[in-house]
Amino acid sequence: MDKVKGKRGSTALKNEITAYKRRRILEEASHLFFEKGYESTALDAVAEQLHVTKPFIYSYYKNKGELLYEICQTGIQLSLNVLEDALAVEGTATEQLKVVVERVARIIIENQRYISVYLREEKSLDPEDARRIRDLRHKFDLQLSDLLAKGKRTGEFDIQHPSRAAIWISGLLSWIALWYHDGGRWSATEVVMDAISTVMKMVQPAGAQRG
């Protein structure tokens, strides 16, 4: 029996279970926040989806705001991670940009709930939390901007202002979260492909060939 910090038994497994419960709570909360909006969703409704009660949630999350923070943070952090992974792939700016757009578009479609809850509910976040997430987005835009600047130097891209171009591109990607829906007019793959070619046209110099 280890008395380390007052805990006993197989803490490893216990932590996994706790983590699992937290994930499930987050999942159902994100569904409901996405469907009905944050303020219109009662934690009792989230609890009901999980067949538990509200105080159950409160023993895994400090309050409703923390739940919102984790949802918003998750979406943005995932996008940022994917961007950084994609940038690590060797290649020309053109090749890298294609990989970035493809992967980020995919992750946004897969995590649509998280991203769109963030875009819609930013105002409901605790100001400090909002700032932290804005910093992540800023990091995203900066890295994208650096890539565009690199492509501009090599002559691959024709853009006037990399940081403004980065905003249009990250906007185009975010926009997917706001209108895409499963089983809609277009498949995820079509949307991703179209996002790639649209972004490439935005940056390609006049006279360039279609990639």
Add this chain to the structure above:
Amino acid sequence: MDKVKGKRGSTALKNEITAYKRRRILEEASHLFFEKGYESTALDAVAEQLHVTKPFIYSYYKNKGELLYEICQTGIQLSLNVLEDALAVEGTATEQLKVVVERVARIIIENQRYISVYLREEKSLDPEDARRIRDLRHKFDLQLSDLLAKGKRTGEFDIQHPSRAAIWISGLLSWIALWYHDGGRWSATEVVMDAISTVMKMVQPAGAQRG
């Protein structure tokens, strides 16, 4: 004394005053909904801004939802009107598209509050109201799509699928409402100009000159 429909006196002026009061209510409501979100804004707060009381608002609007509807509807209707005006201007598809993007971008910046409240709070709308506004947006996308299709036929535009391109373009325009802010890094004019050149690059065939 005209007993027409139970009204008397100078109904014309009275109606103007009533309309003015409704506009003022809408204006303050849109400010607060924009700053704090719809559900987090109490009608008492709106009343306070106007130096009146809540029942005052209820004598000009049926309920809080009607206020939200008018705000959302206003923003979208304005954009649609501007699009239709712009399409009435004679010219090639290229010229028309430039005019469309310029005017719509401007109207979106001018009416940012209305547009972004709509984008964020669509889920809080009465389903019937939401449908009506979605129809307006759909009309917008269709007209834009027709313009793109026309440009494609004449060879001015190189796009695979006009209706998907229309979504990217209307997304790019809507996106402005979500990140632009007065006194920020870029002026309204810079943003509008950049929107135009970005959209034109999205549709221009390979080998085309910068406009």
Add this chain to the structure above:
DNA sequence: TAAAATTGCTACTACCCAGTAAAAGTAGAG
């Protein structure tokens, strides 16, 4: 100036929901 209509406000209700205290239930250790 008095009646009638209109306009706005005071004061209230009814409901919803975030958050909590404390009890009940459950499982492992000896």
Add this chain to the structure above:
DNA sequence: CTCTACTTTTACTGGGTAGTAGCAATTTTA
């Protein structure tokens, strides 16, 4: 079997707000 630690629930409070009934003030009409 029972003590202990942990998990989940029952049952509640407090604060906030949408919406309303009815009164008070003002303006209009005659």
